[in-house]
Amino acid sequence: GAGVSQSPSNKVTEKGKDVELRCDPISGHTALYWYRQSLGQGLEFLIYFQGNSAPDKSGLPSDRFSAERTGGSVSTLTIQRTQQEDSAVYLCASSLVVAGTYEQYFGPGTRLTVT
Amino acid sequence: SQQGEEDPQALSIQEGENATMNCSYKTSINNLQWYRQNSGRGLVHLILIRSNEREKHSGRLRVTLDTSKKSSSLLITASRAADTASYFCATDQRGSNYKLTFGKGTLLTVNP
Numbered sequence: 346g347a348g349v350s351q352s353p354s355n356k357v358t359e360k361g362k363d364v365e366l367r368c369d370p371i372s373g374h375t376a377l378y379w380y381r382q383s384l385g386q387g388l389e390f391l392i393y394f395q396g397n398s399a400p401d402k403s404g405l406p407s408d409r410f411s412a413e414r415t416g417g418s419v420s421t422l423t424i425q426r427t428q429q430e431d432s433a434v435y436l437c438a439s440s441l442v443v444a445g446t447y448e449q450y451f452g453p454g455t456r457l458t459v460t
Numbered sequence: 461s462q463q464g465e466e467d468p469q470a471l472s473i474q475e476g477e478n479a480t481m482n483c484s485y486k487t488s489i490n491n492l493q494w495y496r497q498n499s500g501r502g503l504v505h506l507i508l509i510r511s512n513e514r515e516k517h518s519g520r521l522r523v524t525l526d527t528s529k530k531s532s533s534l535l536i537t538a539s540r541a542a543d544t545a546s547y548f549c550a551t552d553q554r555g556s557n558y559k560l561t562f563g564k565g566t567l568l569t570v571n572p
């Protein structure tokens with residue numbers, strides 16, 4: 346595909362349920378990022394994958410959040426036992442990591458609403 | 461507080477006017493980037509300026525970087541209604557392995 350795609354575009358779930366959000370990065374991009382954006386706020390870094398290196402999970406807000414990246418391509422962000430404060434837009438981005446240039450290309454996001 | 465913080469939080473101008481947004485940050489950086497976001501969805505990369513650069517142009521955009529003051533500005537000249545969006549600066553940190561920290565953004569409204 347031409348850009349980063351995310352699915353679903355919208356997800357409404359009940360408090361306590363688990364959700365999985367999917368990201369398909371641009372082909373060939375070695376770096377993949379997950380962010381969370383609450384209403385009217387900036388982006389909160391969640392997790393970062395780069396090639397075969399161990400992911401940087403320093404932004405995950407709790408152990409209910411996890412992510413994996415299979416085969417260095419598609420990534421899934423899983424939120425277990427969702428809470429209302431998890432409601433936000435979850436954005437995925439990918440980039441080519443080349444020395445001196447690594448602008449991120451963003452997907453359209455998944456809007457998660459926990460009721 | 462956040463690594464990158466934009467000001468003003470909101471800016472409203474008339475079409476044809478110039479818009480200036482500022483970004484301040486706290487730690488040493490390799491690069492600073494500006495992104496635009498329409499309608500609360502995905503961000504679009506606008507421009508990257510390296511720490512050894514002071515000014516960069518791209519079309520109607522002009523970005524400056526002052527590492528001594530740890531600040532950057534984004535100037536949009538001859539604004540158009542289509543420029544209405546939120547603008548974010550994003551900074552890395554030396555040794556951060558390409559992780560970016562985004563500010564809360566400036567909401568720019570260009571009135572026709």
